[in-house]
Amino acid sequence: MAAQxxxxxxxxxxxxxxxxxxxxVGDQQLWEALVQDTARRPQELKPLDIVYLLDxxxxxxxxxxxxxxxxxxxxxxxxxxxxxxxxxxxxxxLGSVCRLSGHIDSSQQYKVMHLLLGQWLASQPAKWETTPxxxxxxxxxxxxxxxxxxxxxxxxxxxxxxxxxxxxxPEGGALSAEDLVVLLWSLKEMTPLxxxxxxxxxxxxxxxxxxxxxxxxxxxxxxxxxLEVLLSAKHALVxxxxxxxxxxxxxxxxxxxxxxxxxxxxxxxxxxxLAKVLATGEQxxxxxxxxxSGLTEAAGGxxxxxxxxxxxxxxFGAFGLAMPQPVSTVRIVGYGMTALGKLRRSATELMxxxxxxxxxxxxxxxxxxxxxxxVPSLSHPHxxxxxxxxxxxxxxxxxxxxxxxxxxxxxxxxxxLLEAVRMVKAERCQAVAVVAGDAVSSLATADFxxxxxxxxxxxxxLLPSPCIPxxxxxVARWQMGRSVSREQLAMVSVLMSRQAQRHPLALTKRPxxxxxVLSSRSIAPATNLLECARRADGGAAIIVASSSFxxxxxxxxxxxxxxxxxxxxxxxxxxxGGVVVxxxxxxxxxxxxxxxxxxxxxxxxxxxxxxxxxxxxLPGDVDWFGLYDCYPVCFVRALEACGVAAKGQGGQWVEQMxxxxxxxxxxxxxxxxxxxGLLAFGAPWEVPAMxxxxxxxxxxxxxxxPRQVPRVRRALVYGNGGIFSHSSVAILAKPVD
Ligand code: MLC
Numbered sequence: 001m002a003a004q005x006x007x008x009x010x011x012x013x014x015x016x017x018x019x020x021x022x023x024x025v026g027d028q029q030l031w032e033a034l035v036q037d038t039a040r041r042p043q044e045l046k047p048l049d050i051v052y053l054l055d056x057x058x059x060x061x062x063x064x065x066x067x068x069x070x071x072x073x074x075x076x077x078x079x080x081x082x083x084x085x086x087x088x089x090x091x092x093x094l095g096s097v098c099r100l101s102g103h104i105d106s107s108q109q110y111k112v113m114h115l116l117l118g119q120w121l122a123s124q125p126a127k128w129e130t131t132p133x134x135x136x137x138x139x140x141x142x143x144x145x146x147x148x149x150x151x152x153x154x155x156x157x158x159x160x161x162x163x164x165x166x167x168x169x170p171e172g173g174a175l176s177a178e179d180l181v182v183l184l185w186s187l188k189e190m191t192p193l194x195x196x197x198x199x200x201x202x203x204x205x206x207x208x209x210x211x212x213x214x215x216x217x218x219x220x221x222x223x224x225x226x227l228e229v230l231l232s233a234k235h236a237l238v239x240x241x242x243x244x245x246x247x248x249x250x251x252x253x254x255x256x257x258x259x260x261x262x263x264x265x266x267x268x269x270x271x272x273x274l275a276k277v278l279a280t281g282e283q284x285x286x287x288x289x290x291x292x293s294g295l296t297e298a299a300g301g302x303x304x305x306x307x308x309x310x311x312x313x314x315x316f317g318a319f320g321l322a323m324p325q326p327v328s329t330v331r332i333v334g335y336g337m338t339a340l341g342k343l344r345r346s347a348t349e350l351m352x353x354x355x356x357x358x359x360x361x362x363x364x365x366x367x368x369x370x371x372x373x374x375v376p377s378l379s380h381p382h383x384x385x386x387x388x389x390x391x392x393x394x395x396x397x398x399x400x401x402x403x404x405x406x407x408x409x410x411x412x413x414x415x416x417l418l419e420a421v422r423m424v425k426a427e428r429c430q431a432v433a434v435v436a437g438d439a440v441s442s443l444a445t446a447d448f449x450x451x452x453x454x455x456x457x458x459x460x461x462l463l464p465s466p467c468i469p470x471x472x473x474x475v476a477r478w479q480m481g482r483s484v485s486r487e488q489l490a491m492v493s494v495l496m497s498r499q500a501q502r503h504p505l506a507l508t509k510r511p512x513x514x515x516x517v518l519s520s521r522s523i524a525p526a527t528n529l530l531e532c533a534r535r536a537d538g539g540a541a542i543i544v545a546s547s548s549f550x551x552x553x554x555x556x557x558x559x560x561x562x563x564x565x566x567x568x569x570x571x572x573x574x575x576x577g578g579v580v581v582x583x584x585x586x587x588x589x590x591x592x593x594x595x596x597x598x599x600x601x602x603x604x605x606x607x608x609x610x611x612x613x614x615x616x617x618l619p620g621d622v623d624w625f626g627l628y629d630c631y632p633v634c635f636v637r638a639l640e641a642c643g644v645a646a647k648g649q650g651g652q653w654v655e656q657m658x659x660x661x662x663x664x665x666x667x668x669x670x671x672x673x674x675x676x677g678l679l680a681f682g683a684p685w686e687v688p689a690m691x692x693x694x695x696x697x698x699x700x701x702x703x704x705x706p707r708q709v710p711r712v713r714r715a716l717v718y719g720n721g722g723i724f725s726h727s728s729v730a731i732l733a734k735p736v737d
Pocket of ligand 1: 408409410411445466468469508523529530531532533534535630678679680683685686720721722723
């Protein structure tokens with residue numbers, strides 16, 4: 001039979017592969033002939049053949065077939081002919097391609113998935129009014145197995161959730177309660193923050209699930225998915241008492257049927273499924289295990305289960321997914337800062353004070369740190385700043401302590417935060433401090449300018465002194481020909497001065513008028529004194545640690561509870577469980593503006609996109625922004641790069657905000673730089689992005705007093721170095737456990 005394979009027409013070949021897998025024929029010679037033949041003449045394959053072959057090869061993996069050459073050739077073929085696929089064929093091929101991780105090269109898999117998804121989206125009617133529900137669910141489940149979120153997946157998520165809201169979830173809609181569980185589960189898998197952004201759909205679905213109440217008829221897998229969905233729904237509905245009660249009720253209701261099903265099928269249940277139950281339970285917190293003791297007993301008890309899971313860590317589970325990673329996030333667990341102003345103290349002293357205060361706020365001691373990141377100072381620079389500081393504070397010499405100096409200019413604190421996250425994740429550090437401090441206000445102006453100019457002067461000396469304001473000024477004038485007016489730039493400074501009024505440490509104590517800014521001393525052709533970062537001395541530090549370290553060493557479950565024994569002596573961040581770092585991104589530009597300025601010199605957009613992609617969020621998901629504003633043009637560009645304003649609309653956005661904040665306004669009206677930014681809070685050289693981080697932490701933990709924006713769940717912080725020379729962006733979130 002194998003010898004006949006090369007003579008078969010592609011449709012027959014595809015049909016044969018289907019029959020073989022359906023009847024579980026494990027004839028290796030025959031399969032090998034099919035693989036080789038498919039790899040030899042992929043150009044003859046039509047969409048339907050591809051769908052059948054991919055499906056057959058995927059299923060044949062379980063009886064030892066090695067289809068890599070055929071898969072590669074088939075994927076190549078899809079790239080040539082994806083436009084010939086109809087909606088149903090796209091769904092089928094997408095399902096197989098997404099489930100073949102590890103058997104197809106990941107970049108090829110991503111490209112093919114991207115093309116098929118694009119084709120599927122393009123073949124839907126405008127409002128998906130006739131899109132079959134099984135296709136929507138199938139695409140959602142397929143995508144949920146992949147960790148990558150692209151623009152197209154985002155488009156799918158947005159469209160699928162509104163489709164479900166309109167056509168699927170309402171009583172009598174296209175989706176059954178079971179379908180809704182699968183759809184919500186898939187949506188949840190694709191967003192690290194679970195179902196929070198689909199609250200309305202969750203509410204509707206809970207009503208439908210409650211009305212159906214047929215857990216007993218569901219498979220164990222479906223029950224497991226329901227369990228996950230309900231736990232995630234609880235987080236999504238945390239501020240909504242009535243719906244939360246429904247989720248609780250449904251959660252309690254699932255215990256008995258699932259316990260029964262687990263007890264009956266325990267022997268057959270794959271270990272990774274049990275592991276998933278365990279991990280889900282962990283997400284639910286310890287009280288979940290106490291409440292669902294029947295379930296844990298049925299599953300063999302968490303401890304025993306852990307052992308089983310360990311052995312089968314890479315097992316392929318009942319959900320068709322690899323084992324989930326243990327639930328642990330990296331968090332900012334505390335911060336500290338000194339006063340700002342002309343302090344007449346050295347940068348090192350300011351760094352030490354900030355570090356001590358940050359440690360105090362977490363209940364940790366110097367000996368608990370095993371990592372330190374520092375950014376260099378301009379006023380008292382040291383060779384290997386972080387090593388110098390670590391030696392000064394007695395952190396070194398000690399075994400297993402890692403320290404690093406990060407020099408990305410004003411982006412340093414955010415780069416440092418991302419480096420600390422990496423140290424916790426990749427180097428297994430338990431607690432890392434990120435420290436910055438400088439005393440540029442105490443420097444005489446001539447000395448300050450000599451040092452600052454030296455850093456950014458172009459070799460031809462085209463940038464006049466002061467180089468930094470002049471460099472930004474060149475960019476501002478270039479931008480003035482595009483999306484911002486001179487007045488709109490000046491309004492940024494007015495806006496920051498208004499914000500600063502609510503922060504007790506801010507240096508600018510009175511709001512400026514537009515006239516104040518426009519008539520202040522000219523520093524460069526389109527830049528006046530009040531549009532320059534406000535020089536200051538000051539230090540600030542944060543502590544970064546893993547959530548498991550918090551749990552084990554700080555007992556964060558204890559301290560974060562309302563009657564926590566030690567919470568009084570901790571800062572708000574540690575006491576509320578820390579602030580989760582969801583994602584980050586960095587990108588670079590030239591050290592000084594090129595002779596011909598164009599878009600290529602800017603890097604904030606790329607950094608923000610990486611951060612959004614890692615956090616799997618969109619600008620609309622962010623409730624508070626800390627945007628670098630050393631000069632107004634930096635702020636305007638950041639508004640556009642981070643998605644607050646549309647491209648080219650930054651200036652107009654500033655003007656609208658200027659008008660809106662002219663009289664009494666609430667923090668929620670302008671949830672950006674609520675502390676006043678570099679222009680009005682204060683700018684000790686490379687420290688200020690740390691103030692963005694600290695303000696974000698205060699906003700996320702409800703500790704911002706009169707500046708508090710209500711219900712801040714996620715915050716974005718941006719640091720900019722040099723003259724648009726480096727961008728670092730991080731996205732932070734309030735923890736949900
Ligand atoms: C200054 N003043 C301000 C202000 N800026 N007041 C309100 N808002 C502001 N934005 C006040 C000062 O506190 C001081 O008040 C007075 O104005 C004069 O300021 P000065 O700094 O003492 O003046 P001078 O010595 O003449 O220097 C002017 C200057 C300098 C523009 C050359 O201030 C300067 O270079 N500033 C920018 C600093 C900078 O570029 N930082 C880096 C940003 S780039 P009083 O009451 O004390 O007289 C970046 C990226 C990176 O952040 O990588 O670093």
